[in-house]
Amino acid sequence: MVARLVIAAPSSGAGKTTVATGLMAALVKAGLSVSPHKAGPDYIDPGYHALATGRPGRNLDPFLTGEDLVAPLFLHGAADADIAVVEGVMGLFDGLPDGYASTAHVARLIDAPVVLVVDATGQGQSVAALVHGFAGFDTRVRIGGVILNRVGSDRHEEVCRAALDHSGVPVLGVIRRTPGIETPSRHLGLIPVAERRREAVEAVERLGDLVTEGCDLHALVRLAHTAPELPADPWSPGESSTPSTTVAVAGGPAFTFGYAEQAELLRAAGAEVVPFDPLRDERLPEGAGGLILPGGFPEMHVHELAANDRLKGEIAAFGGPILAECGGLLYLARELDGHPMVGRIDAEAEMSPKLTLGYRDAVVTRDTVIGRAGERVRGHEFHRTVTELPGERVYRWRGGADGYAAGRILASYLHLHWAGTPEAATRFVKECR
Numbered sequence: 516m517v518a519r520l521v522i523a524a525p526s527s528g529a530g531k532t533t534v535a536t537g538l539m540a541a542l543v544k545a546g547l548s549v550s551p552h553k554a555g556p557d558y559i560d561p562g563y564h565a566l567a568t569g570r571p572g573r574n575l576d577p578f579l580t581g582e583d584l585v586a587p588l589f590l591h592g593a594a595d596a597d598i599a600v601v602e603g604v605m606g607l608f609d610g611l612p613d614g615y616a617s618t619a620h621v622a623r624l625i626d627a628p629v630v631l632v633v634d635a636t637g638q639g640q641s642v643a644a645l646v647h648g649f650a651g652f653d654t655r656v657r658i659g660g661v662i663l664n665r666v667g668s669d670r671h672e673e674v675c676r677a678a679l680d681h682s683g684v685p686v687l688g689v690i691r692r693t694p695g696i697e698t699p700s701r702h703l704g705l706i707p708v709a710e711r712r713r714e715a716v717e718a719v720e721r722l723g724d725l726v727t728e729g730c731d732l733h734a735l736v737r738l739a740h741t742a743p744e745l746p747a748d749p750w751s752p753g754e755s756s757t758p759s760t761t762v763a764v765a766g767g768p769a770f771t772f773g774y775a776e777q778a779e780l781l782r783a784a785g786a787e788v789v790p791f792d793p794l795r796d797e798r799l800p801e802g803a804g805g806l807i808l809p810g811g812f813p814e815m816h817v818h819e820l821a822a823n824d825r826l827k828g829e830i831a832a833f834g835g836p837i838l839a840e841c842g843g844l845l846y847l848a849r850e851l852d853g854h855p856m857v858g859r860i861d862a863e864a865e866m867s868p869k870l871t872l873g874y875r876d877a878v879v880t881r882d883t884v885i886g887r888a889g890e891r892v893r894g895h896e897f898h899r900t901v902t903e904l905p906g907e908r909v910y911r912w913r914g915g916a917d918g919y920a921a922g923r924i925l926a927s928y929l930h931l932h933w934a935g936t937p938e939a940a941t942r943f944v945k946e947c948r
Contacts, residue, residue: 517593518739520659521554522620525605525645529634529717530664532560532705533631533722534690534730535602540723542598543733550596552589554621555604555897556874556930558810559774562708564602571775575601575929578616579893580873580935585624587750588776588934598739601627606657607649610835611874613925627742628659630687630735633802635663635675640652643678659738660687667692686740688730702744706813707771749864750934752776754782755861760786760804760947769820770842772810777933780940786947793846797825804947805836805884808843810930814852814866814900827874830857836946839926841898844919847926848902860919862924864902871896874930875917877910883925884946885939892936894929 522535542549551564552573561572563785575585575590587819596686603618604610607629608717610617619869622629631649635642642663650658653685661679666672679686708715726732751808762781764773769791778788791799794816799806813820822825830837830847837847837859845851849860852866879886886892892910896917918927933939 516732516744517550517590517596517599518736519593519599519627519742520735520739521601521603521618522632523607523622523625523629524620524632524634525649530690531602532563534632534664534726535600536560536567536718536719537722537726537729538735539600540719541727542600542736543568544566544723544727545732547597547608547736549590549596550593552592552598552599552601553604554601554618555616556932557604557797559705559707559841560602562771563705563715564721564900566708567723568627570596571803573775575621575625576616576930576932577612577620579895579932582624583869584934585621586745586747589625590745590747590749591751591839598736601625604830607631608881616874617713619653623655626745628657628738630660630738631658631684632662634665634673634691636665636667637670638667639674640678642675646682646684647677650682652865657739658684658848660685660734661689662686662688664690665692666690666830685734686724687734690725690729690798693725702737707768707773709766710768710812710815712851752779752937756785758782758785758787760821760944761800761802762786762787762788762805762807762947763800763803764790764807765792765793765809765843766798768861769794769813769816770809770811771838772930774932774934776939780933781944783946784940786944793823793826794819794852797823798831800834803833803835805943806830806833806838808837808839808846810841810843810897813845814844817854820846820851822855827855831859831890834923836923836943837925838884838943839924841873841896844926844928845900845902847924859886859924861905862902862919863869866898867899867901869899871898875910875912877912877929878912880907883920884923885925885936885942891928893904893930896928897930898928
């Protein structure tokens with residue numbers, strides 16, 4: 516049995532990331548091995564989770580992988596851990612129609628108790644009404660406790676606790692308003708750990724101390740141990756074999772978006788996965804048979820990327836298969852915000868005030884290095900850039916289309932979770948060979 520908790524909230528901005536990351540750090544400091552998870556298609560929060568726990572942050576997303584894989588993927592990530600902490604997304608019941616892919620949906624699929632983080636700012640007895648409503652809204656979701664966040668004073672705490680005394684939901688923590696307890700952020704949320712590691716380390720340490728001081732860790736651990744056995748087997752990418760090719764994967768501060776399962780599937784398909792940093796490395800890894808350029812924030816590092824002419828030239832001349840997602844697409848374009856990029860795609864990209872965000876249920880229109888025409892894939896978009904791609908779109912969905920494919924290149928704004936399309940790894944490695 517894996518002891519586990521889901522950290523949720525009535526809405527975005529209530530402090531889920533603060534509490535979840537701080538709880539992970541606090542439990543590790545208390546001597547436990549903690550498995551970190553995030554509901555939904557988030558790349559940045561799992562980086563802070565990994566920093567807090569020393570284990571890969573992993574996502575649980577019913578839309579991207581299908582409901583049946585959520586529990587197996589959870590068990591895979593939580594193997595040998597003492598406890599697992601899952602940070603929710605948006606409000607507890609917010610998701611697609613009927614709450615599909617919501618935090619509540621994930622909590623049901625892994626049969627985990629929920630701790631509700633409530634922002635007590637401007638509330639007194641109303642806190643109890645809010646918690647009562649959430650606890651009774653869907654009886655399939657078990658709210659096992661409340662953590663009051665941004666409590667202003669001793670008197671404020673007394674009023675909130677007294678109101679909750681008769682709610683049937685225990686208060687497991689009270690966190691005071693604490694100026695300066697923040698994680699670095701910008702236009703798409705938190706700044707990835709890889710960009711400001713020292714600040715991120717300090718932030719995680721402060722969050723751990725905050726939760727240790729304000730929360731009942733013993734009660735939270737006891738609640739986690741009330742979760743029952745899951746009737747599922749752990750997901751497996753397959754047994755890694757002797758590598759027959761090398762896949763170079765861009766990383767570093769500019770390319771931080773990726774799911775841990777992708778590298779595991781590539782290794783199982785027979786690839787050695789070698790990271791490189793386009794901000795610093797002037798050469799591709801030796802013997803690279805394929806290239807993956809994941810998402811991230813190349814727009815924040817455009818000057819350094821533009822200045823690395825030697826690496827850009829190698830990628831421009833690279834003959835193996837190339838897969839580029841979002842930030843990788845921008846890097847392959849001719850220009851990004853007026854700065855010269857690799858130039859493998861005849862397109863200009865630029866920042867936009869509009870945020871493009873959402874799930875996509877797409878049909879593949881032509882064969883690519885990871886897909887076949889007519890197949891359906893599920894992905895998500897998350898960007899503030901725009902670009903006009905040449906040629907026919909590779910992915911089409913109701914009301915939209917995206918993606919560029921030519922020769923052995925596939926570039927798109929669409930992010931895929933390869934556990935939901937495991938044949939992608941096999942196909943890409945075959946192309947590399």
